[in-house]
Amino acid sequence: MYNLKEVVNKPNRLTSGHRMCAGCGAPVTINGVLRALKEEDNAVISVATGCLEVSTCTFPYTSWKNCSFIHTAFECASATLSGVETTYNKLKKDGKISDDKVTKFIGFGGDGGTLDIGLQSLSGAMERGHDITYICYDNGAYMNTGTQRSSSTPHFADTTTTPSGKVSNGKAQQRKDLTEIMVKHNLPYVAQSALIGNLKDLYEKSEKAIYTKGPTYMSVLSPCPRGWGYPSEDLQTISKLAVDTCFWPLYEVCDGKYKITYRPAKKLPVEEFLKLQKRFKHMFKAGNEWMIEEIQKEVDKKWEYLQMMEKITNEEN
Template identity: 40%
Template sequence: MSFQPVKFYQTGTFTVGNRLLPPEERSVQASAKRFNSINSGHRACQGCGEALGARYAIDAAMEATDGQVIAANATGCLEVFSTPYPETSWQIPWIHSLFGNTAAVATGIAAALKVKGLSQNPKTRVVAQGGDGGTTDIGFGCLSGMFERNDDVLYICYDNGGYMNTGVQRSSATPPAARTATTMAVGPEPGNVFGQGKFVPAIAMAHNIPYVATATVADLRDLEAKVRRAMEFRGARYIHILVPCPLGWGTPSQDTIKMARLAKETGIFPVFEAEHGEIKSVLAIRRPLPVEDYLRPQKRYAHLFGKTPALATIAHIQELADRNIRKYGLQARKEGH
């Protein structure tokens, strides 16, 4: 676990705040003085997980650096809904890059800060952010280069499993069997192919960079602790945040956090952190559930639950989740241990 959970204070550290805890033990998001790095008025869909995840992460980064953050932002949902010219929701220095080069732009900003002597004192830090399309597909070469050079950038990927703002096309982070506009639910194997998968956090770890973590919008305390931890390192750092997308996933707008929680509880999405290529902690499953509980509420998997349920496909997805549980040691354990 990335942070010391409060064992029992009614809601412990599960809720955003907790009136029974001293203010310094509450989350950044609980504070009336939080930065609101991405402000109201943005044009994200109702219940957008990415808008939420971005505020969680960047507010935590701002808190950890006394408000000294510059962000580079790949093209994608986050950029489109936050900054339709001439207005922006960002309340931080923010630079829009191309779709594929945000890691390189961030590298350049970090280099410029170094040249100008601004990277040490005051310690302005650089964050690059993008969706799964801009990270795992289009921007992957730049990202790997940034890792390999160990540039002083925290790269945050908001993974919603597809190109959502252009109409829900498949990306290399789209999960198997999911229906998208380019992987229709037709033919003998409807939806996205199973393929080999491409789990970028594991690839990031393979670069042995100082810090790699995954998180979801359902575990705020864990997410904030990881951003804070990432800011304790210099060099390349990577955080991959699962952000459910009501539009692309076909889920009710109020269920965004619930879907992220189900992804974690079923083992579909492993939540862990690694330093220098080695896993340091995992967020264990609290109440184990079968993957069906995660799949069934999503319209992108509706074809699995038709008149004749696709039992073999569901079993295959269960196997992948079970592998995650084994591989990362996510088994449920007694609370507080």
Template identity: 55%
Template sequence: MAKLKDLAAIEDRLVAGHGMCIGCGIPLIFKVILRATEDPLIIANATGCLEVCTTIFPRTSWNVTWVHSAFENAASTISGIEVMYKALKKKGRIPKDKRFKFLGVGGDGGTYDIGLQALSGAVERGHDIVYVCYDNNVYANTGGQRSSATPIGASATTSPAGTQSPGKIQRRKDLTKVLVAHNIPYVAQASPHRWQDLYNKAKKAFEVEGPAFLNVLCLCPTEWKYDESLGIRLAHMAVDTCVWPLYEVENGKYKINYKPKEKKPVLEWIKTQGRFRHLFKEKNAWVLEEFQKQVDQDWEELNKLESL
């Protein structure tokens, strides 16, 4: 079991001076994930907060090989790189026994919506890559438009709450299950506040032969509208209310990594954030009910899948 002190002794692969928001949740995730492998790392980054904030030309916050091409094709880029390294090894340009790790990174916009086709193709082709999605439920980088990861009832600039609208009315997409349906060796969902769990999952994902996918909850004080110092408290709440269950699927076998002793009502999660504030109006009560129903359904289904 890794200790935080040991992790802290490892050199940073993502360094200070990046332009991410005050209290942003992305660096917390990558601080842990990038330490989960000792091998040289090549990263392909989809357009998104992480890409924009870490590489403001002529500066870069990356200490590893890093490439950005476009919004939709981080997965294609990283799979191409993986094949190129294979070819270089075949040609003898790189020693055959030298190990490299390939990491694709995208936000929920670049993964759930725009990059889904590329990601689906890359994992279907069976490249030895890891793809990490940091899911903050919204297109935060472009000013807070709704994405398919935005939960029901959340107000975003393209699904604003108003006199007639209760915010987004559609159910959020369950991308983790979409990836499970690809029958790849490893799929997991994690949260930054349980760093040990996140670290283990990242380690497994890097070690597994073939494609692996991690979906990590990402805190976003700017778009979720909460006091930025309370970020980690919110992550606790998301997991305790089962809005964001922590589980992994290894070769088709489900395992829930954390079951809250007492499943809290979704209200506890909703009342912490400004984006849900309008839900407390009487006319929007049905959205709250619907939200709770969806979370209960998903949690029940997950428990059933685990017991299979």
């Protein structure tokens, strides 16, 4: 059973002195995930180029503690990690690493490094079946370079490469659904989480992802106060609204079986999530109501799809 008072006693693996912006969701995600590691276990963390990498391993400092860390380039955190994991198996076979010591292999990338430029490397590593866990801290744009659109940017969002203007409504396309793409890789565990409540959802899913044998994937909504345009203290509030509106549904897929892990008591209209953020401001101008209606339809469709999948995949044959 998850006990917050107990799990916070575990030593942090991403420690103080990093240079992420004030209020950034990513370090909360990272420590939330890594807290699920057993204290006695070690980990090698592979991180794609991005905010997280440049801010947590700035020579001659590293914020990675009680774990080893590697960064190579933007698109290949998964391939790099697959090389580390494979060599671990080899050195273990050779008796160069003692059997009683467990090391887990965890990759982190933003949505750009995961859904866009890193997709091939991720897909390849997952298909090859390495015993690794990959986590996308999804903030819906290229935040490190100043909020350019990614394939994870929500429909209509204003970014620096999809600015809303006289003839533009922000990003013209819907989000790419990588979580579903990962499900189709037939992975033993795929999940979607967010920074809500006392982080129980994130902890439990991370524990399953890390300790399920084989390749596992998780996408965690990691708000970016700067890119989204909301007050930095609202990290938990905005995450809660994302899940209560079902903009970011929480679910997991174990061996193909879907399970919605959080059902809002009252599903809120999506505008409750949108209206706090500057990137959606233009959607609230008179005459633009259709945009909100459209995004609501998209959210509803996905929510219905998940409920259907949950039903179908759990039916007794």
